[in-house]
Amino acid sequence: MVFFSIIRQLIKALAIIAGGAVLLMMGITVIDVLLRLFGTGITGAYDLVRACGVVAVACALPYLTAVKGHIAIEFFYHKCSRLGRLILDSLLRLSALAIFGVLTVQLYRHGLALLASGEVFPNLGLPVFWIPMLVSFNFILMMIVFLYHLTHPGREFIKP
Template identity: 45%
Template sequence: MTSEPAGPVGWYHRGLCALIHFLGWIAGAGLMAMVLVTTCDVVLRIFRSSFKGAYDIVCIAAALTVAASLPYTTAIKGHVAIEYFFHKLGRRGRLVVDTIMRVLVIALFCLLAWQSVKYGNSLKSSGTVSMTVQLPIFWVPYVLAASCVLVVLITFYHLTHPGKELMKP
């Protein structure tokens, strides 16, 4: 027997989990890219050489890693909470505060997604590229916007299914 809901809610749940896992792999790849590029740059500097564009690649990989890890952290409820004050409230108070916070998170991440798309559009129209290797970077805010939209969908799931976890860590 599975703990997944049936019907459209099940599809929503499975789709969210698939996207979260996909972005988790992207976050892991970004982290590995940062480690490999930094290691290569350090080793090459021992031989009086350098890795051209290491800074650009590490900055882009860091942005992708942070953006891609947001949905996973939200899904497992891994964000920092003020437990001391939260546990001082009764069950009803916790439910009210939790609901208000989730609605605020949805509003904040909708705003962040919208502004990220606007920023990506401005980078694209101006033709902005990275400093040393001249990589176009307009797509990085688009990835952040997609992650923010996924965080909104995850938070909506948590809002409509209180007490149920979307996935285990």
């Protein structure tokens, strides 16, 4: 299906962005530490590392969900029959859909509130509204993957 193909490509692109954010966090930290040896540093390094951390985690979550990389409740899974596993998996995914649905709406609203208030990073002065909006966007992608897994039990959305 074309829709799922587009979502797969988007999730893969976000996974690359997540990896880049981790590399950027490492680079900023190393350069900041080295510069501090010479009595200076990167202004706003803490803010940049925090933002990159959020980007890394938020953008990696849809990929992790798509490849079923989360730790399952193995103890319970092994105790259940095939039908029991299917029921347990479906209940967990439906619960996740509800939880992430609420979180998505609340994070988006929080992003709008930050935009309206003009909230910025303390040292850099850059706006922060985009952070909860980025997380909510990634949660939407996760919910699409949850729906796929509900309708296609036992299959990964993306092959690792």
